[in-house]
Amino acid sequence: MTRLTLDTINPNVRAAKYAVRGELAVKSEEYKAALAKGDTSLPFSQVINANIGNPQQLDQKPITFFRQVLSLLENPQLLEKEDVLINHLGYKTDVVERAKWLLKHVGSVGAYSASSGVPAIKESIAKFLEKRDGFPANPANIYLSAGASSGVNTLLNTICAGPNTGILVPIPQYPLYTATLSLLNAKCVPYYLEESKNWGTDLGAIRSSYEKAKADGVDVRCIVIINPGNPTGASLPEEDIRGVLDFAAKENLVVMADEVYQTNVFVGKFHSFKAVLRSLQKENPGGIYDGIELASLHSVSKGMVGECGHRGGYFELVGFHPDVEANVYKFVSIMLCAPVIGQCLVELMVNPPRPGDPSYELYRQEYDGIFQGLRERAAALHAAFSDMEGVECGPPQGSMYLFPTIKLPQKAVDAAAAEGRTPDEFYCMRLLEATGICVVPGSGFWQKEGTLHFRTTFLAPGTEWTGSIVKFHKEFMDKYR
């Protein structure tokens, strides 16, 4: 008998769910390993991980300027051979200059940085925010993190004070939120997004969730917004953001804005919560918006950067009490610091080559190429879904995902129940077994009762896999109709 069993470990860990990397993902890894060992018994020759926004695992190439700089940071001895770099390896002078500048401010990328990040990198981020938003940003309120996930973890750990703390979370949501709230034994107060309005926020839905939780005695402290949405792709119009901030100001809620998909926008325009908040404050001097506490997060993992494996990100705090910031600082210091090479990548993301810089042309070309490629793949996948019986999907708006609704025949629902699965899980499992394509059942993101969805990235190249989904779906429907 082991000392630790399922019954005795931390019940909060046991209760946490994380479908993005759950049973389906594990099975897809097993298939991959089997294929790599030459197994020919499977009905497919390739596994496609459409379950996770992992661009460079599929087709996306890293941006040359970023990686050239990183290579010099990893081996600064190369800077002693500047002529070789430039004449034989095609490094431009701005690559060399940026590497020198970063090394001057960072020291070795093998050393711990200050707990909240390298000061010079925090200054670069502040400049980027000022330029993006048209309002000043203070480097002292910026914290580098190991991807946005680690930032969310820090913030929820600080905010959640026990089982009675409630956090408003959009549904469907990226399961990091519900999983972290499980770990902290705090309450997820779900509010539903409006599928019929392109998954926009519905203030009525937010208010009624909030009122209900309050009536149940829950201490609701914070509202999470994912914009652009994951898994929905929705990019919120400015009036939605104003509405959320107004609600937060009146109800005294901390606002947590997950903005990691801010450059993955096909329809409309990205509005940052910080910019809209500062506008509201400017329009209403001394008004209710002055007291809002806003945390906003960004990452190198998504957008045209797509460098998930480097675990880089940051969050900015606005309006937080200094005592609370001191505790945020202490929390991040316990994990010492974010990966330093990832911090450098954040600097490159927020301060890329500009027009006229030697590396600019190639940077622009690569960046635009990735953007166009994502848009085209999203459109192709969307077109395929449009032809599928019982599948409905709004036009692609952004992020890296489509999140179609599926209507499954009763026989399929019964077969799922017989296996102890939800119908969407059952569907996704059969899809994986038949095609090697791994997507995530909508239940992993939570959803309105009685509705079924799945989330797929549109990152995989080519159209063959789209065809496989169409073919599988037809056969599945024929079988269970």
Added chain:
Amino acid sequence: MTRLTLDTINPNVRAAKYAVRGELAVKSEEYKAALAKGDTSLPFSQVINANIGNPQQLDQKPITFFRQVLSLLENPQLLEKEDVLINHLGYKTDVVERAKWLLKHVGSVGAYSASSGVPAIKESIAKFLEKRDGFPANPANIYLSAGASSGVNTLLNTICAGPNTGILVPIPQYPLYTATLSLLNAKCVPYYLEESKNWGTDLGAIRSSYEKAKADGVDVRCIVIINPGNPTGASLPEEDIRGVLDFAAKENLVVMADEVYQTNVFVGKFHSFKAVLRSLQKENPGGIYDGIELASLHSVSKGMVGECGHRGGYFELVGFHPDVEANVYKFVSIMLCAPVIGQCLVELMVNPPRPGDPSYELYRQEYDGIFQGLRERAAALHAAFSDMEGVECGPPQGSMYLFPTIKLPQKAVDAAAAEGRTPDEFYCMRLLEATGICVVPGSGFWQKEGTLHFRTTFLAPGTEWTGSIVKFHKEFMDKYR
């Protein structure tokens, strides 16, 4: 009034203490910034961060082989110019081969890996463990982590089931343990190490702490050992490890072995808990040792590698129940994966150049040079302490630290109390203000009542700073005698 205040945030975060990066560290950063801006009003011209084991911040150079490989992983386009690498940049063929091998198995370092790490890297670690211990290791039980800290966080999160869970922690200890237990609202059950026996484990002390906690109704589940010790530097003899494993087997305790300083050993020999456990199991077939659950941790941050900023590490689980491992896996998957370039650095650490490889000579020379340098500095610092009034310090044994006892005059104790500080904190603050040298008061690691210590690294180059400590100490003692 902000929504979040010191009184309303997570009380576990508020209660956590982390002295290694606390008030003194923050003040040292302020001094650094002032010096960088040309401030000449301070009585020193340089800040020396002897508060944290951060080799590359001070003098330690990264190992060339490691960084050459990493530069190619960051920019694989360089591999298209192999002749330039070899003929103009001094890269050896084994550097190129290793980079190709890693890229083949990792894919892009910008992609998320599998949650528990890249399979091929886990296989390399298993081979290293087999060679080190003489017993097999299973890659399936190895988990890559963002430094050992993140591994400790994962393990304690899984093990601690609430306020009644107790974890035996050596005192003095690295404060990651007490801080994480605070965050989890679990109980630290301290057991004192024996300063008079070179800070070895004292089974009597372990047993009496354990019995006392048990009598108080605490569910003591796990014993943490830091070997070689932090902050003590002690390297445990095999009989101490056997004693701990025997105690753990009889009392059914999980063993967590923090072995990040396994190569920083000046006196005696490093014995891994895994090797000693397997030996015990072999000697007693079917005996009480078969059921032991052991987690052991390692990292790229310490040793001659010293790559803290890369946040690389791993842990191996032995004897854990598969259901529990599944929950460990889920926990790490919520944070997606350890930084991939850091995972690659783990691979390089466990599989460095071997005799006969083109990079071997330089690797050996760099590795040995770092080791000798650390030993010489430790000896010089120890000699300085020997001459200081009221200071006692055992001979340097390993890790990166000395942890001298200090006896302070009553007037200093009173002055400290008047400032609301512990005497050791007061002493360290005055040291920082007078010399720019930042060390950590012993109270940050906990200590026996009535004893005072401080922890200093011996990483900083030169002897000037040692002289500054001696001079400060004399003046301090003269003032307060």
